[in-house]
Amino acid sequence: MFGSLSFSGGVVLTGTALGGGVGVVLARHAWSNRDVPGAVSFASLMLAVAGWCVFSLFVLTSSSLVSARRWTALIGICVTAIPILWLTFALEYTGREDWVTRTTLPLIWAEPVCYTVFALVNPAHGFANETARLTTSDSLTALSVVHTGSFYFHLVYLFVVLVTGFGFLTSFVVQADRLYRKQTVAIILAGLVPFFGISVFSFVDLNVAFGLTPVFFAASGILDSLALFRYNFLDVAPLASEVVLSEMDDPVIVVTDGRIVEYNSAAEPLFQVDSIVGSQLETAVPGLLDAVSCGHSFTPAVRTDGSMGETPVYDPRSTPIRDHHDAHRGDIFVLREITEQKRREETLRALQSATRRFMxxxxxxxxxxxxxxxxxxxxxxxxxxxxxxxxxxxxxxxxxxxxxxxxxxxxxxxxxxxxxxxxxxxxxxxxxxxxxxxxxxxxxxxxxxxxxxxxxxxxxxxxxxxxxxxxxxxxxxxxxxxxxxxxxxxxxxxxxxxxERELRESQAMVEERTEQIEFFNGVLRHDILNGITVVNGNLELLEPHVKASGTSYFDTVRKWSEDIGALTEKVRSVSQTVTDSESVSLETVSLPAAVTRRVTKVKDTYPNVSVETDIEDGLTVAGNELLGEVVENVLLNAIEHHDGRSPSLTVRARRSEGSVRVEIEDDGPGISDGMKTQVFDRNVTSEATGSIGFGLYFVSVMMDQYGGAVWFEDAEPRGTVAVLTFPQHDRPGETYIKKHNSE
Incomplete structure (x- = not known):
């Protein structure tokens, strides 16, 4: 059959077969990437193109009119489907998937479906109607058909659909990021080749145009292959090829499915493998994925470029690559060098560590x-x-x-x-x-x-x-x-x-002076007490020999002797309390018991003094063994400074807002406002009695140790009220430490 086949006939036959083969290959590859938007419609389009080419081969080699008409009818179905599939692919590729709906698709397919059904029912219409005649040229068979008006209307509709698809793609080239322009232009050119060929040859002979279309599809398939494999619009490489700029200083790595597909020259020193493209990222750059997932800095394990110096430290960031369909296609890893920043952080930590060690x-x-x-x-x-x-x-x-x-x-x-x-x-x-x-x-x-x-x-x-x-x-x-x-x-x-060294030396000097003072103070107290003992002993021996005229003088000497002895004991108590240690051990003390003992002692010592008590039961305060002496000193101070023969005192104690308030009221001459605070100074001397006010100084010091306070108020109609407040302490048997005031 092909013995007399000419060169032009061989070109047609070869081109038709090549177009069918390319269509099948592209359809299969697109179907393997069917999860990518537009891949299914592109696979269907290529399958229809392959069908057109295969059925054309059957027509070219047909020997009967019946078989030629049958294959031509199938070609008509493929021809009808291709423009619709082309438009669908253009909409999905340009990000207009929402236009391809259950409402729009039936509208687009309405005319092609109606025409196809009409042609099958009525043999007078269609691609191969009753007028079809079998012709032979260069040993190849062709079908000569006289078409009706409905065919041309159908043909115009298909051309409009084709042009609309080209319009969407052209608009996308103008508006889209330059990232997609090369691949989109390749797709447009691939579609224009058969479209242009059909349009040109239609002016010569429509039958010739349809007969040569598979040859145009072969050329179109070559462009589609270029778009598919060079610009790879069904994969991630074209999406990142222009993102990875060679002039970027930071290392950049493009990854899809865990494998490296692109990188820039700055990233080359990071790789631990010779063949970079296609390698697993974790193998090529160990530890990078872990650093990104944990948000940590990244330091290459080994510098493969052989350079000397400090190993760099990077802050790795991963950015997902999404196409115009918002589908995740891969990731771009950008590693920003932070060696200096890391060094500053290490320096700061070293300084902080040094500061702690200095302390x-x-x-x-x-x-x-x-x-x-x-x-x-x-x-x-x-x-x-x-x-x-x-x-x-x-x-x-x-x-x-x-x-x-x-x-x-x-x-x-x-x-x-x-x-x-x-x-x-x-x-x-x-x-x-x-x-x-x-x-x-x-x-x-x-x-x-x-x-x-x-x-x-x-x-x-x-x-x-x-x-x-x-x-x-x-x-x-x-x-x-x-x-x-x-x-x-x-x-x-x-x-x-x-x-600190000077302070320690100063403290040592103070401690030495304190020891010396305590030594001389002890010697002084010892000598005074011994002297008072001798004086009191001799006063007892001397008393029977004192005449009536000398009794008052004798009493004065004895009183002063007793006062000096009492003063010495108080000096010892205060000295031990204030200087023995840096803290005072306090415990729970029953206030009624301590006050009652001192009141009884005062009554026994001064029969002419009347003392009444009004003390709430169960009162406990924080104190020590000197608490009774504090109360006694206030009582004695009231008696000593009274201006009558029979002083009358009242002692009251009550709970008051979380503390215990003790009031000792007398009916004496009272205290002036100016003296109410001065009486607690250690060097104050009473103008009335001439005695040193050491007793009230002792009271003030001890109340400070107890965490309390003491002051004087006026009584009505005359007299003075001494007020002492103690912190309430309701846990019997518990001891705690009260720190001295450093001032």
Missing amino acids: DVERPEAIANVAVQTADKVLDHPYSAILFPDDDETILRSVAMTSLLERGLDEELAFSRDIESIWSVFESGTPVVYESFDLLPSSKYGYLPVGCLLLLPLGEHGVLGVGSDTRKRTFTENERRFARVLASTTETALDRARR
């Missing part, structure tokens, strides 16, 4: 060691030292050095005043940077491989020196900033250590 040490040498260790840990400069001046400030001597510097020296560093560079830093308080080690005596320290030196003052304490090795000839701004902060922190720690 735990007291000796200046220990503080210097902490500072040098911190400088050695944070700065990449191995020669650091701190120098203190000697007592006469003629030599600066090292008290702490880094281990490398210490190993390089046979003895301590020492600089006399003739080394003006170091001494000028110490005396002026101005930091200095030297780009060489020339300031040190070459005969003594010149062998040290120091490239540059930074000297910072530590106030009156000394100098901090930081030296680099010979590879470095300068300090970065961050290194200088850290060194300045470290020097300032070290100076503050040294100041604190000096103040």
Whole structure:
């Protein structure tokens, strides 16, 4: 049959077969990506194209009119479906999926379906009607048909649908991001080839146009393959190809399904594999996915580019890639280098750690060691030292050095005043940077491989020196900033250590003076009490020999002797309470019992004194064994300063707003407003009696120890009310510590 086939016939036959094969391949590939928006409609479109080409092969090789008409009818179905599928694909590809609904699709398919049914029912119409005649050219069969008006109407409708699809794609090229333009242009060109061919040859012979269309589909398939595999509009590569810019300084990696599909040159040093594209991201860059998922920084395990220096630290961020259908197509990993930021954070942590360590040490040498260790840990400069001046400030001597510097020296560093560079830093308080080690005596320290030196003052304490090795000839701004902060922190720690040392020395001196005072106070009390004992003994022996005229003088001597003895005992009580320790041990004391004992003692001592009590039962306060003496001193003060022969006193005690209030009221002459606060001073002397007011001072001191208060109020119609308030303490047997007021 094909023995006399010409070249042009061979081209037609080969092109038709090629168009069918390409259509099948593209349909299969699109179907394998059917989860991508537009893939199903594109697969259907390619399947219809393949059907047109395959059925055309059957027509070209047909030997009977019946078979040729049958294959031509099937071609008509494919021809009818292709424009509709083209429009559907264009809508979905350009992001107009919401236009493809159950309402719009029937409207679009209405005319093609109606025409096809009409053509099948009425043989006078359709692509192969009753007028069809079999013709042969170049050993290939063709069908000559005279079409009716309904056919041309149907053909115009299909052309309108095709043009509408091209219109949506063209609009998308203009409006869309340049990311999609190449692939969209490729799709438009692929569709224009058969459309253009049919349009041109239709003016020559419609039958010829339809006969050559499969050849145009072969050329169109080549463009579709380019769009599918070069620009790959069904995969993620085209979506990221223009995002990954070669001029970006930050490493960028594009990943889909866990595999690398694109990267920029800045990312190359990160990869641990030779074949990068197609490799699993976790294999190529170990640890990156974990860092992104945990929100941590990322440090490459090994630098594969062979470069020296500090390993960089990155802040990795992952951004999902979504197409114009909002479908997730992959991820872009951008790694922003944060090496300097990380170094600053580490520096800050080192300074915080040094500050805490400074608080735990007291000796200046220990503080210097902490500072040098911190400088050695944070700065990449191995020669650091701190120098203190000697007592006469003629030599600066090292008290702490880094281990490398210490190993390089046979003895301590020492600089006399003739080394003006170091001494000028110490005396002026101005930091200095030297780009060489020339300031040190070459005969003594010149062998040290120091490239540059930074000297910072530590106030009156000394100098901090930081030296680099010979590879470095300068300090970065961050290194200088850290060194300045470290020097300032070290100076503050040294100041604190000096103040604490001075405070300890002062406290030791105070303790020594206190011990001396207590010693002499004890000796004084001992001698006074012994003297009073001797005086009282002799007064008893002397009393029978005193004449009536000397009785008043004798009573005065005895009274003063008793007062001096009582005063001495009170001095001892107060001294023990205030100076024995830094705190007073308090316990629960029954207030009614303590008050009743002292009231009974006063009544027995002063028969002419009337004392009434009104004390609420069960009152307990925080106190100690001196509580009774406090109450007694207030009672005795009221009796002593009374201006009558028979003083009348009333003692009341009640709970009052969480405390216990004790009132001791007398009917004496009262106290002036000016004296109500002064009577508690230790040096106040009563004008009426001439006695020193030590008793009320004792009361004031003890009430402060109890956490209470004492003051005087006026009584009606005359007299004074002494008010004492105690914190209520309702837990019998419990003891607690009351701290002394440091002031």
